Amino acid sequence: MGKLYLIGLGPGGPLQLTRQAYEALAASDVLCGYTGYIALAKDWFPEKETYATPMTQELDRCRWALETARGGRTVALLSSGDAGVYGMAGPLLQLTQGAQDVEIQVIPGVTAALSGAAVLGAPLMHDFCLISLSDLLTPWEQIEKRLIHAAQGDWVIVLYNPGSKKRRDYLRRACDLLLQYKSPETVCGWVRNIGREGTTHQTLTLKELRETEVDMFTTVFIGSSTTQTVGPWMVTPRGYERKR
């Protein structure tokens, strides 16, 4: 029986994937994924056969990976971050329609919420939520609804896909909505190019974040009411100080 690994590469550096992910890549006959991720994996395994397709070809890639594994080979389907967080694990498992004719293993990785948080300090020490601002696959009304409930529930909010060339004003629209429920002084942060060359980051207030231009390589963190700055760090208290 063929085998299919759904692998999260982490933020992108060669040290940022798990040893389990690295070993699964090593054990695979062929690596399949978005062109950019395949280029990363080629640095580590230059001799491996690859199947690379550009962005927007996600379902094509899944179909190819599943068919190739059904042919008896061991295939690695790559996602950045975690394969199970806005990655390829879901579409691939749906394509199987439940058939168990291929051995499938999902291998988790460090998603941008975690790798970005580590750059900023410890913003995610307590309950947090993820919201993607991309309305390519989700109606904007649902995104707005989640932003409002996230503010009312006072989570730390991590925004994926906060902007792109076509969606320049989405972060501003999200901030305007959040400012109806949260203080303009709420501690926020952003990290760009996490784990790659030229990582940049900033800690700033919600009202300053509203004026910030971001792109698709940026992850945004919006603090809860208790999030604070400690020197250069963004930190959400876990609550030990209350206990003492």
Next chain:
Amino acid sequence: MGKLYLIGLGPGGPLQLTRQAYEALAASDVLCGYTGYIALAKDWFPEKETYATPMTQELDRCRWALETARGGRTVALLSSGDAGVYGMAGPLLQLTQGAQDVEIQVIPGVTAALSGAAVLGAPLMHDFCLISLSDLLTPWEQIEKRLIHAAQGDWVIVLYNPGSKKRRDYLRRACDLLLQYKSPETVCGWVRNIGREGTTHQTLTLKELRETEVDMFTTVFIGSSTTQTVGPWMVTPRGYERKR
């Protein structure tokens, strides 16, 4: 200047930490952490000096790590999962009070939401939120408020610390609250002992979850309104099927 690494070990197996975490452990003079995690690290680095303290000694451990690094040594402070998610990164950074007399680096790891999701399939393919049911450091009223907003925002919900000997009925109380807003047929799952020997898991409905006994080694996943089962897997669609 001394150096302090705040390291997330991932779920616990020797293959589940990142290569960056492994190299930081190797580069450290002394490993500091909860007794159970130090036992894990000792398997990999039997010759290293260690400072292990039992559960509830979190702040003591942070103080010791910071003072030891201030003395000029390289110290690794260990958390399971991710040091920045209900881990030691926050308390440690708060203890510094912003002083930058020690070089500090947070090294992220695979938190239980990600490693548990990989066991169940792909429940976290779209927006999700984390809620800890432990009221040791958080008032129960705030936990209830977040549960209600999580249901109304229709996130996939990941429950950390869903139960313990002293908090036997907390998961039932959470389910009762969620059942006011969500279908009893909502697809849910749980994973116990993630990444260790004897991992067990189950996919079940919200009304069945209500009747389930869990312990502190269990992570619970409650689907959104679109989460489904696909064969043995728990999957939340990302939305490609809508696009096509």
